[in-house]
Amino acid sequence: MQHTQRAGLVLIAVSLVVFSAEGAGWPQFHGPARDNRVPQADLPLRWSETQGILWKTAISGRAWSSPVVLGGQVWLTNATEDGRRMSALCLDLATGSVVHDILLLENENPAGINGANSYASPTPALEPGRVFAHFGSYGTFCLDPRDGKTLWERRDLVCDHEVGPGSSVLLLDDRLVLTYDGIDARFLVALDKQTGRTLWRTDRTIDFGSLSRTMRKAFSTPAVAGSAAEPLLISPGAGAVMAFEAATGKERWRVCYAKGFSTSSRARVHGDLVFVNSGYSRPRLLAVRLGGSGDVTDTHVAWEIRRDVPVRASPVIVDGLLYMVSDNGVVTCLDPAGGDVVWRERIGGRYSASPLAVGKRIYLVDEKGISTVIQAGRKYLKLAEGQLDAGCMASPAVVDDTLVLRTRTHVYRIGALTRLPPSAQRPARTGTAHGRSPAMLP
DSSP: OOHHHHHHHHHHHHHHHHHHHTTOOBOSTTTTTTSSEESOOOOOSOOBTTBSEEEEEEOOSOOOOOOEEETTEEEEEEEOTTSSEEEEEEEETTTOOEEEEEEEEEOSSOOOOOTTOOTTOSOOEEETTEEEEEOGGGOEEEEOTTTOOEEEEEOOOOOOOSSOOOOOOEEETTEEEEEEEOSSOEEEEEEETTTOOEEEEEEOOOOOTTOOGGGGOOOOOOEEEEOSSSEEEEEEOSSEEEEEETTTOOEEEEEEOTTOBSOOSOOEEETTEEEEEOOBSSOOEEEEESOOOEEOHHHHEEEEEOTTOOSSSOOEEETTEEEEEOTTSEEEEEETTTTEEEEEEEOOSOOOSOOEEETTEEEEEOTTSEEEEEEOSSSOOEEEEEEOSSOOSSOOEEETTEEEEEOSSEEEEESOGGGSOGGGOOOOEEEETTSOOOEEOO
């Protein structure tokens, strides 16, 4: 890699660290740096329904969007199980009480989804003075976090998701980037975050030949690479991963993979490599060298592996090693330089939530509510295990030495009460997302 490219990557890394260190909360999917990592936080090793719960708030409906946190507020999107009502929900970070429960959409005939999805799977994003809630083709909304009023909305960007939306929003500089990978149309669009006006729209151009329409969809959220001055959006889709210029939407390069579809895992960037999951059919993890132009499939794929590659969960990188958990509970530690397996361990369970790295610990939460904490390093070391009543489809957030965790039925804040800042040292509480007053936990 050229010196200028390396310098640009360092600049992005430095700016993200500063952003995180200034108390940015957890403002979008996978956190301030979009990589599901926190340099350090004093989190508990284990928790249960009777241990470590600062508050617990029941959430009705069915929704897999991850919680985002900023300015003392926790925001999530929500939906009824039949998709007829879609909403944005705000909880008070200190108490778990409901601040806003805002009905945004009513749908007479929502399209169908499969059993692994929900009508509110895309994760929202936050910045001071704005909440960005996205429901795929059903609509995108910018809200005022103070009163929940809609500042702008877009209902004209559509595709046929076939089994429901899944791509989360990406907030980058002055724009909001949305991904639509349907069975009929596949495109990325950047909106002016102030007004909702379209800045650019780029269609994916892939020759699918005789492949079925189902094998043309995807659900991934772009990663960010390149320099701070010229960032690239690394966007895996059906059949190929593409790099787009964030400023213009112009495609810079692509790597093709045969029959990869329903891609959900987010790419990860490390040095001059980007790690991309190809999705269903034959899941592969590809290491792609940054740079080049056009179709770089034959020149820029450094290595690939196929064993125990997840379809849903995104990998995480800690101290120069890459960790991933397969859908059926196999954790693999890789050396990203050459793809060599450092260790592989079956921990069991099924996983949709992405591994979370906090310092040298990796937190994993499965679809039945079991949490596993392991030590990052060249030898597998399990530190602790916990259990909640319901499982996780959403990835957790970290704020103020605590976890904010969404299960299928509740949102939790998990931590040690004595470690919270004085403003948040209140009794543990439980409530519901229907406006009723929280009640004390037993």
